[in-house]
Structure formats: structure tokens, C-alpha cells
Amino acid sequence: MNAPLYNTEILRLAASVPFEARLEGAMASSEKRSPVCGSRVTVDVNLDDQGRVAAIGMVVRACALGQASAALMEAHAAGRSVEELEAARDGLADWLSGARAAPPDWPGLDLFTPALAHRGRHPAIRLAFEAVAEAARQARD
Numbered sequence: 001m002n003a004p005l006y007n008t009e010i011l012r013l014a015a016s017v018p019f020e021a022r023l024e025g026a027m028a029s030s031e032k033r034s035p036v037c038g039s040r041v042t043v044d045v046n047l048d049d050q051g052r053v054a055a056i057g058m059v060v061r062a063c064a065l066g067q068a069s070a071a072l073m074e075a076h077a078a079g080r081s082v083e084e085l086e087a088a089r090d091g092l093a094d095w096l097s098g099a100r101a102a103p104p105d106w107p108g109l110d111l112f113t114p115a116l117a118h119r120g121r122h123p124a125i126r127l128a129f130e131a132v133a134e135a136a137r138q139a140r141d
Contacts, residue, residue, distance in 0.1 A: 005114050005121070006064055013111070014067035019060035026057065028138035030131040034123035039066040043131035045077075047139045053077045053085070056132065065115060066124035072108040073128040082140050085133040092129050096122040 026044035033040045039062035048054040056077050060070045077085070091104025096116065103109035115121045 005118060007111070007114065009111050010068040011064055013071040013108075014064040016071050019058050019067065019070060021057045022059060023055055023057035026135075026139075028135045030134035030138065032127045032131040032134075034062075034066070034127060036120050036123050037063060039063055039124040039127060041066065041070055041127040041131050043128065043135045045132065045135040045139050047136065050081075051140045052079050052081050053132075053136060058128070060128070062124050062127060063121075065112070065121050066127055068111065069125045070128035072106065072111075073132055076107050077132055080136075082133070082136045085129070085136050089126070089129040089133040093122075093126055096125060 022042070023044035023046060027046045029042060029044045031040065031042040041062060042059040044057040045053055046055040056074055058070060058074060060067055062070065088104050088106045091100065092106070092109060094100040095103045103112070112125055115125060
């Protein structure tokens with residue numbers, strides 16, 4: 001029997017964070033949108049002197065999968081370098097596409113295993129990771 005696409009943990013994560021917190025005076029911002037479902041994520045970041053995420057703000061207009069993914073990204077982004085964020089973004093894309101067998105080293109991403117067979121949902125899951133990596137790169141460069 002297949003696991004349900006929207007499991008209890010995904011729904012809990014989706015409801016866990018009020019995604020209405022933009023950073024005032026952010027060093028950089030990125031907005032990503034899924035053309036498939038219209039989900040949209042805007043991420044603002046500030047980096048510390050070592051180029052690691054010091055603060056993050058987000059506005060998320062996405063399905064439960066996109067919201068849950070954004071919650072996982074936001075919960076573990078602080079202290080991450082640009083390279084770590086880009087590796088997580090790329091690893092997530094590779095895992096969802098089938099190019100790698102396991103999710104990247106980011107807490108909780110295995111929750112999306114039921115979504116592997118639902119390719120139309122992948123863009124929403126990737127949005128927050130794409131936006132934070134891009135914003136962090138812009139802030140550092």
C-alpha cells in the first residue's frame with residue numbers, strides 16, 4: 001500500500017509557521033514560482049560575517065507540500081553557508097527527479113518520499129530551497 005501524499009507530519013509542518021515575515025532591510029531576496037501549480041515563495045536573508053544565514057524571512061503562498069518544505073528549510077537554514085544551501089537545493093532536485101536514491105542531508109526531507117511518484121508536485125517542494133539558495137548567493141556576492 002502506498003503512503004498518503006499528504007501525511008499528518010506534512011500537514012502539521014504546513015500549519016506550523018506563519019509565513020508572513022519579510023525581513024526589513026534584507027541583504028537579498030528571491031521569489032520563486034511554480035508554473036505548474038502557481039505556488040510562490042519569497043525568501044529574504046541576512047548573512048553574518050562568515051557568509052552564513054543569520055536571519056531569514058518568508059512569504060509562502062503554496063500548497064501543503066510547499067508550505068511543509070518551506071517550514072523544513074526555514075527551521076534549519078540558520079548558520080548554513082551558501083554552499084550548504086546550494087547543495088541542499090541540488091540534492092533535493094536530484095532526489096525528486098530520481099537522480100539520487102536518498103534525500104539530501106537536511107532534516108525531515110524524507111517526509112516527501114510519498115511525493116516522489118507525483119512529479120507535478122516537485123516544483124512546489126523545491127521552491128523554498130531554490131529561493132533561499134539564490135538569496136544567500138546574492139547576499140554574499
